Amino acid sequence: MTMISRRKAANLISIVIMGLSLLILGVFLLVTLNVQAVIDKAGEEMRIYVYLRDGTAAAAARDIQMRLLRLEGVEEVVFVSREEALTSFRQALGGNKDMLDALESNPLPDAYRVKIKPEYIRSEYMATLSSEAGKWTGVEEVRYGERWLARGEKLVKGFYLADLAIGVIIFLSVVFVIANTVRLTVLSRQKTIEVAKLIGATNAYIRIPFLVEGALQGAVASLLAVGLLALIHLFAKRYLPGVLFLRGEVLGAFVAFCVLLGAVGSYGAMRRFLKV
Numbered sequence: 001m002t003m004i005s006r007r008k009a010a011n012l013i014s015i016v017i018m019g020l021s022l023l024i025l026g027v028f029l030l031v032t033l034n035v036q037a038v039i040d041k042a043g044e045e046m047r048i049y050v051y052l053r054d055g056t057a058a059a060a061a062r063d064i065q066m067r068l069l070r071l072e073g074v075e076e077v078v079f080v081s082r083e084e085a086l087t088s089f090r091q092a093l094g095g096n097k098d099m100l101d102a103l104e105s106n107p108l109p110d111a112y113r114v115k116i117k118p119e120y121i122r123s124e125y126m127a128t129l130s131s132e133a134g135k136w137t138g139v140e141e142v143r144y145g146e147r148w149l150a151r152g153e154k155l156v157k158g159f160y161l162a163d164l165a166i167g168v169i170i171f172l173s174v175v176f177v178i179a180n181t182v183r184l185t186v187l188s189r190q191k192t193i194e195v196a197k198l199i200g201a202t203n204a205y206i207r208i209p210f211l212v213e214g215a216l217q218g219a220v221a222s223l224l225a226v227g228l229l230a231l232i233h234l235f236a237k238r239y240l241p242g243v244l245f246l247r248g249e250v251l252g253a254f255v256a257f258c259v260l261l262g263a264v265g266s267y268g269a270m271r272r273f274l275k276v
Contacts, residue, residue, distance in 0.1 A: 011217060014181050018221035019228070021177040022258060026229040026246075028170050029254075032163055034244050039156055043121045048114040048130060048144040049080075056110070056138040064138055065112055071129060073120030082108045109140060123150055175261065178221070182214045182265035210266045218262025222255040 050068065052061055061079075068077045085108040116126070126149060130142040229246075236243045246254070 011185070011213070014185050015217055015221045015224065017181050018178050018217060018258075018262075019224035021174045022222055022225035022254075023228050025170055025174045026225050026254070027232065028167060029246060029250070030229060030233065030244075032167070033246060035159065035163075037244055039159075040118065042152065043118055046116060046121050046126075046144070046149065048116065048126065048133075048142065050112040050114060050133055050142050051140045052110045052112075053138055053140045054109060060138045061110065064133075064136060067136065068112060068114055068133065071132075073117050073125055073129070074114055075117045076115040078113045078115075080111045080113050082110050085109075085111065121149075123153055178218070178258070178261050179265040179268065182217065182262055183269035185213070185217070186210055186266055186269035207267065207270055210270055211263050214262035214264075214266030215259045216262070218258040218260070219255060221262075222258035225258075226251055226254070 050064065052064070056064075065077050065079065068074055114129075116129075123146070126144050127146070130144055130146075133139055134142045233243060233245045
């Protein structure tokens with residue numbers, strides 16, 4: 001600890017450099033988290049609409065509902081009457097709803113709104129379900145926004161690939177910066193280490209203070225990054241309500257990773273450069 005107190009300025013500079021590097025990683029994780037939340041939310045809104053033929057008896061309609069509920073991947077099936085559908089359509093038209101006043105009758109059919117479990121929201125599954133349900137007696141048509149889903153899947157896949165590539169680059173860059181910052185700190189003490197060796201200090205005795213210092217630098221730098229990230233999050237919430245922040249366990253893992261990285265960087269510097 002005496003070694004640390006003697007070089008407060010050097011340690012402070014190292015911590016700031018490490019903290020800013022970690023902040024970049026934290027911002028990347030925060031952006032990824034919120035984009036993932038938007039993707040999940042969009043998936044939750046995906047529905048399959050099973051339109052019934054006019055004149056379908058109540059018993060037959062009920063049988064269709066039960067068959068839908070028995071399908072793997074189906075979470076919920078809600079009946080939407082033609083009156084409810086027309087009301088929703090009027091609301092969707094907003095200021096143009098008056099055009100529906102010319103209708104002599106309701107042209108919309110009764111339907112079932114099918115909610116799919118998140119893990120089953122895939123083009124292949126949706127197409128299979130729609131094809132199967134479309135063959136049932138009493139079913140007029142099945143729709144689920146096929147084109148939108150296919151395009152959405154392509155965009156999501158592209159996002160994940162780009163996110164992975166950028167994440168790997170940022171991660172490796174942060175590791176490189178932190179490891180080299182810690183190594184430079186160790187290298188600046190080469191004379192101190194040489195003196196300690198001359199007076200008979202063991203390798204373990206010399207290593208321990210440096211390992212502790214590297215771990216402390218990693219811990220403080222990570223807390224600095226988390227604090228700055230929290231400020232960025234608070235600022236973003238003013239303009240983007242509902243922006244998510246990293247969960248407690250993620251922050252804990254982030255700090256633990258930084259502590260480990262600081263200690264490993266210090267150990268590597270002593271082993272490779274100081275030949276201790």
